[in-house]
Amino acid sequence: MEASREPAQPDAPERDEAGQALDVDVIVIGGGVNGTGVARDASLRGMRVALFERHDLAFGASGNSSGMIHGGPRYLTSDPDVTYTSCLDSGHIQQIAPHLLFRIPFLAPIFGARELVAEAMLAAYDAFFDVYDRYQPLKRGKPHVRLDADALRALEPGLVDGVRGGVSFDEWGIDGARLCVANAVDAAENGAEIRTHTTVTEVLRRSDGRVYGVRYRDRMSGESGRRTAKLVVNATGAWAPITATLGGLTPEVTKIRPGKGIHVFLDRRLTNYAILARAVDGREVFLLPWQNVSVLGTTDDDYYGDLDDVVATGDEVRYLFQAVANVFPSISGARAIGTWGGVRPTLHGWGVNEDRLSREHRVVDHRKDGADGLYSMIGGKLASYRLFAEEMTDELARRLRVHGAKRTHTAKLPGGDGSVDPMELVVRGGMEAVTATRLEYRHGTRSLRILERMLKDPREAAVICPCEPVTLAEVRYVVKEEYARTVEDVARRTRLGLGACGGLRCAARCGRVVAAMTERSPRDGLLLAHEFLANAARRRAPAVLPDQARQEALALSALRAEIGEPPRDE
Amino acid sequence: MSGLGRYEVVVVGGGIAGTAAAWAATRANARVLLVHDRAGSTALYSGAADLAPWRGAGVRSTAVPVSDELRAFFAELGQIRLGDFRIATRQGVVRSAAGADRALLDLAPLAGLRVAVADVQRDEWDAPLLAWAFSDSDWALRTRTVFEPVRIDALRTGPERRIAPYDFAALHDEPERLAALASAITEACGEFDACLLGPWLGVELETAERLQKLVPVPVGECTSPLAGAAGARLERACAALLGRLGVEARRARARSVTPRAGRWALELEPSAGEKAKVAEGDAVVLAVGGVAAGGIRFEWAPGDGRQGFSASLEAPIGLALDGEELSAFGSLYGPSLERSGLELLERVGLAVDERGRALRLGSVQEGLFVAGDAAAGVARTLLGAAESGVRAGTLAGPGEPAD
Numbered sequence: 001m002e003a004s005r006e007p008a009q010p011d012a013p014e015r016d017e018a019g020q021a022l023d024v025d026v027i028v029i030g031g032g033v034n035g036t037g038v039a040r041d042a043s044l045r046g047m048r049v050a051l052f053e054r055h056d057l058a059f060g061a062s063g064n065s066s067g068m069i070h071g072g073p074r075y076l077t078s079d080p081d082v083t084y085t086s087c088l089d090s091g092h093i094q095q096i097a098p099h100l101l102f103r104i105p106f107l108a109p110i111f112g113a114r115e116l117v118a119e120a121m122l123a124a125y126d127a128f129f130d131v132y133d134r135y136q137p138l139k140r141g142k143p144h145v146r147l148d149a150d151a152l153r154a155l156e157p158g159l160v161d162g163v164r165g166g167v168s169f170d171e172w173g174i175d176g177a178r179l180c181v182a183n184a185v186d187a188a189e190n191g192a193e194i195r196t197h198t199t200v201t202e203v204l205r206r207s208d209g210r211v212y213g214v215r216y217r218d219r220m221s222g223e224s225g226r227r228t229a230k231l232v233v234n235a236t237g238a239w240a241p242i243t244a245t246l247g248g249l250t251p252e253v254t255k256i257r258p259g260k261g262i263h264v265f266l267d268r269r270l271t272n273y274a275i276l277a278r279a280v281d282g283r284e285v286f287l288l289p290w291q292n293v294s295v296l297g298t299t300d301d302d303y304y305g306d307l308d309d310v311v312a313t314g315d316e317v318r319y320l321f322q323a324v325a326n327v328f329p330s331i332s333g334a335r336a337i338g339t340w341g342g343v344r345p346t347l348h349g350w351g352v353n354e355d356r357l358s359r360e361h362r363v364v365d366h367r368k369d370g371a372d373g374l375y376s377m378i379g380g381k382l383a384s385y386r387l388f389a390e391e392m393t394d395e396l397a398r399r400l401r402v403h404g405a406k407r408t409h410t411a412k413l414p415g416g417d418g419s420v421d422p423m424e425l426v427v428r429g430g431m432e433a434v435t436a437t438r439l440e441y442r443h444g445t446r447s448l449r450i451l452e453r454m455l456k457d458p459r460e461a462a463v464i465c466p467c468e469p470v471t472l473a474e475v476r477y478v479v480k481e482e483y484a485r486t487v488e489d490v491a492r493r494t495r496l497g498l499g500a501c502g503g504l505r506c507a508a509r510c511g512r513v514v515a516a517m518t519e520r521s522p523r524d525g526l527l528l529a530h531e532f533l534a535n536a537a538r539r540r541a542p543a544v545l546p547d548q549a550r551q552e553a554l555a556l557s558a559l560r561a562e563i564g565e566p567p568r569d570e
Numbered sequence: 571m572s573g574l575g576r577y578e579v580v581v582v583g584g585g586i587a588g589t590a591a592a593w594a595a596t597r598a599n600a601r602v603l604l605v606h607d608r609a610g611s612t613a614l615y616s617g618a619a620d621l622a623p624w625r626g627a628g629v630r631s632t633a634v635p636v637s638d639e640l641r642a643f644f645a646e647l648g649q650i651r652l653g654d655f656r657i658a659t660r661q662g663v664v665r666s667a668a669g670a671d672r673a674l675l676d677l678a679p680l681a682g683l684r685v686a687v688a689d690v691q692r693d694e695w696d697a698p699l700l701a702w703a704f705s706d707s708d709w710a711l712r713t714r715t716v717f718e719p720v721r722i723d724a725l726r727t728g729p730e731r732r733i734a735p736y737d738f739a740a741l742h743d744e745p746e747r748l749a750a751l752a753s754a755i756t757e758a759c760g761e762f763d764a765c766l767l768g769p770w771l772g773v774e775l776e777t778a779e780r781l782q783k784l785v786p787v788p789v790g791e792c793t794s795p796l797a798g799a800a801g802a803r804l805e806r807a808c809a810a811l812l813g814r815l816g817v818e819a820r821r822a823r824a825r826s827v828t829p830r831a832g833r834w835a836l837e838l839e840p841s842a843g844e845k846a847k848v849a850e851g852d853a854v855v856l857a858v859g860g861v862a863a864g865g866i867r868f869e870w871a872p873g874d875g876r877q878g879f880s881a882s883l884e885a886p887i888g889l890a891l892d893g894e895e896l897s898a899f900g901s902l903y904g905p906s907l908e909r910s911g912l913e914l915l916e917r918v919g920l921a922v923d924e925r926g927r928a929l930r931l932g933s934v935q936e937g938l939f940v941a942g943d944a945a946a947g948v949a950r951t952l953l954g955a956a957e958s959g960v961r962a963g964t965l966a967g968p969g970e971p972a973d
Binding site: 311313314318430458459462463464472504505508509512513516521522523525526537538540541542544545546549550552553554556557558560561562563564565566567 | 611614615616618620623624625626627659660661662663665691692693694696699702703705706728731732793795796860861862863864867868869903906907908911912913915916950
């Protein structure tokens, strides 16, 4: 038994206001990386968990990030603890989901009209990265290399003339949506209830202010109800202040400074190294190779708009292109095939430029606000989500007097327990090599389950989305096992429809497959496709360049010919 | 520069609008030169043709009458039938169409009957899912038409599952292969009133007809994807028609069209090692296509001073959007598609008056016409493009009095 060193605290209740037993131990609101991380950790420790997500898993910042779990070298001089925890936790993520990580080596080029200045800058970078090197072993990263101009150009011939030299360093790339889904699936396999497209409409409170559950509504089926719990976690990221108001609290109790960040993705790998560049306002931006596309990012601007509808603007897109064109001129001819945007739930700080805000995370106990039993998770980074989730779960465990062991840094995420050679998928499943590699990336060892589906029914080996490429088996799998209920959801999990064709060839079919599997009608399936296509078009519009314009016009006429325009509201 | 000779009408663009213009001009006894460069929207169409844009199932579209001239054009072209069709699309929708490629199966006469959806194991074709979707269409429910998947062996090798639809279609131009398909269909569809296939019935014009002769029930395709068989067949049909008409057709890219002594000089891009060629015409019809075809370019390239939209060749003609001639956008970076939506790309075209005559800063450029998607304000439909082509070709011909 633990010694009672803690200050006296009201017990987590066992019953609701009518004396009924509570449904679960913990309700988590929010299906991003923090929410699914807590759901997983709590479930692994034996707590009963229910998670509610208003849209889809990873809908917010978690699914719209730069696609890296980088070590935060940027914070090395201002916030070295952040760098440490990022690197440490990146290392843990590698352990538990090795299939989701891929190396992204970076180049930081240096310019300077004067040789002395360039030499000095290079020396400064060298020294800086010497320090960062000490953190690299935490995440199995390689030490940096100092490069002269010739060596740099040999590595990346597309760099502009006038480069004086630079430094290369190592980071890891990851698909944030796959990470969230893996956490959610693991939680469910350990007893959690996961509800997507289900919004919490009220956080229930007793007359003494104590929080004891939520009221929810499934936005797709219309079903509503309530779920009671001993503790409730607000893990809704940028929506945290809104969620707080659902419990009758003021938004200030979870004060954040929402920072919008967008990315542009280009139709192919333009480089094998990620390249850093400075934008017109001095911010650091990058071009990075990300699996089969390139990613241009990112921005950071205070955002007061609709969190449910974050779309990149032409201004933001041109800002990024302009910046990278200074170091990698051929970017101007590249073809953008999409954008995505998310809002970071950054800890609030007044009078500070967005870039310089702290990236720490913080657990807020709303007992101080009269809402005992409610917690909020504020801030955080993808790279240290697991640690943040662990801290939150430690507190939950303490309140509930649960003594399960902490395991999330060693217990493998689904798909991470072993390795699968994509050649096995090629040979046994008759897939193309690219299809197999992508499947193995997304699902790790569970790609074998998808293979089994194909062997049982050869029809499922059909490639539905040729751009990405995604098979029918995988689409059915993510609907059945990974909570996908719309074409957007499938796209988030498999990247279907996010390639150069913009869903032209696969959206309608995917919509019907989803409808068939979720007991809806074919016309519902077509509506899902229209919804996806409309959103995808809105995300592409700010970044359309001449070559892409032609493709867009063709797609418009082809879609009109084959599925017509989306039905207008009467 | 070497001269190519003088013509009464020069048509730029060999798609449906250009072909219709050449046909109409020939009918008006003009000596016609047609210049074409590469495939545009016509070659990529689906097989279903509209006059008024088709908005979607369940949306009533206004019936637009087809002119006698347009009917005559398509009768001579041969590949597209006009009428009141019900067409199945590749994406599982049953739609109406004012015109259709001969190879497409018309569902209208099959109302209330049983249609087999050929279940061929190609990756792009999910017959059970399509049959399910077709059955749920408004038309099928209203007419109680039944769609069912029926297993048909049409593949010979594993890779045939995945080859492009165009390539799979081309396989069936070969008589032995076509005959094999016919017997597979005949055997499997005994209990059905018709058989619906994917877009596989050849890139040659007679393949579908040859198949129909071998099969006892109506058989036909659904719509084609971009770069599929229907577009390929229409391209061939247009080329064949021009041949029959005796229209001189040249493969070349038009660089510019300039007025010269009361006529028009069309400069063509030279091939390697040759000099640029010039053709002279009393009248010129520009049928170069819209943004989709590359006839109108969208660019924001502040570096070289061009921004917004431009025509793909130099010509004394303005660009127009929504009835207004474009001068310059208020941004170095061109128009903002995020505000207007991507549909803006379809509303831009060369400035014309209601008769298809080119306009520059409001004044008519006599003898210069625009037809098809290249023209602003013309419906982005195949039949609409053909209609404007016929009109422009007629006006461009020598018989028409100047206004």
